Amino acid sequence: xxxxxxxxxxxxxxxxxxxxxxxxxxxxxxxxxxxxxxxxxxxxxxxxxxxxxxxxxxxxxxxxxxxxxxxxxxxxxxxxxxxxxxxxxxxxxxxxxxxxxxxxxxxxxxxxxx
Amino acid sequence: xxxxxxxxxxxxxxxxxxxxxxxxxxxxxxxxxxxxxxxxxxxxxxxxxxxxxxxxxxxxxxxxxxxxxxxxxxxxxxxxxxxxxxxxxxxxxxxxxxxxxxxxxxxxx
Numbered sequence: 632x633x634x635x636x637x638x639x640x641x642x643x644x645x646x647x648x649x650x651x652x653x654x655x656x657x658x659x660x661x662x663x664x665x666x667x668x669x670x671x672x673x674x675x676x677x678x679x680x681x682x683x684x685x686x687x688x689x690x691x692x693x694x695x696x697x698x699x700x701x702x703x704x705x706x707x708x709x710x711x712x713x714x715x716x717x718x719x720x721x722x723x724x725x726x727x728x729x730x731x732x733x734x735x736x737x738x739x740x741x742x743x744x745x
Numbered sequence: 746x747x748x749x750x751x752x753x754x755x756x757x758x759x760x761x762x763x764x765x766x767x768x769x770x771x772x773x774x775x776x777x778x779x780x781x782x783x784x785x786x787x788x789x790x791x792x793x794x795x796x797x798x799x800x801x802x803x804x805x806x807x808x809x810x811x812x813x814x815x816x817x818x819x820x821x822x823x824x825x826x827x828x829x830x831x832x833x834x835x836x837x838x839x840x841x842x843x844x845x846x847x848x849x850x851x852x853x854x
Contacts, residue, residue: 635787673749673844674788674832689841721787731776731795731836736787 634658635737637722643743650709652740654722662725663705664734665689665697667718674721680705712744747771749845751833756851757823765818765831765848773838779807779818780832782847788832791818820850828852 638653656663662681666674666689676689678697686697694716698706705724709716719741723734748770757763769777776795780788794800794809794816806819818831833845 671753671846673846674834674842675844676841731793731840733778733790733793734842736789738787739785 635722635724635735637720637737637740639740640738641741641743643745644709644712645745646713648709648712648744650712650742650744652707652709652720652722652742654705654707654724654737655703656705656724656735657703658724658726658735659702660724660726660735661702662732662734663699664723664725665695665705665707666721666723667691668721668739669718677707712742714744716742717744718742747835747837747843749833749835749843751831751845751848753846754849754851756853757820759823759825759852759854761823762819762821763823763850765820765833765850767816767818767833767845769814769816769833769835769843769845771835771837771843774811775836775838775840777807777809777816778832778834778836778842779816780834782830782832784829791831823852825852825854 635656664679665677680699696708722737725732725734750768779791782788792807799808830847832847834842
């Protein structure tokens with residue numbers, strides 16, 4: 632079974648803090664993704680990566696950065712957290728490039744910025 | 746712009762059949778996914794359609810009409826555990842997934 636794990640289920644941070652969200656997958660997937668999920672909106676892609684040390688901006692990258700130093704790990708960084716970044720953050724991974732493969736999701740991190 | 750439309754919420758009775766619709770307008774089309782997401786949990790893959798027609802997988806079936814920009818997910822013999830949100834997502838010409846907001850399905854006994 633594919634397993635995608637995220638470092639925290641719930642996180643509360645203060646405005647201006649630097650926040651790290653970690654994601655690890657155990658299936659040797661090339662592709663990894665960070666989304667945020669807000670009520671009434673579809674999943675919105677923040678950043679994605681097709682390979683180690685490679686990153687691409689998604690639809691809403693502002694205020695975020697990412698790091699992929701190892702194939703299995705993809706980190707999302709909020710350089711200076713703001714209240715509008717309060718959301719559910721979902722990490723996903725998938726196999727292959729140029730192929731159509733389903734994404735496997737982690738359980739999510741519910742981040743509250745106060 | 747790109748757009749995926751699904752009903753916000755639907756209610757159905759245990760044992761019945763329900764159809765969840767999804768219409769899309771995207772720049773290109775490389776397939777449509779359906780995911781299930783229970784409250785507080787991760788989305789899980791249900792189906793993928795790239796050709797017109799019906800794909801059946803047990804109690805769940807998914808239909809696609811590319812000319813109409815339309816898909817539906819059909820759930821038969823509903824069980825209480827089917828209460829969840831159902832997410833429709835389209836793979837566009839850049840192989841990026843465009844997600845709908847999801848349909849919350851409530852099953853009543």
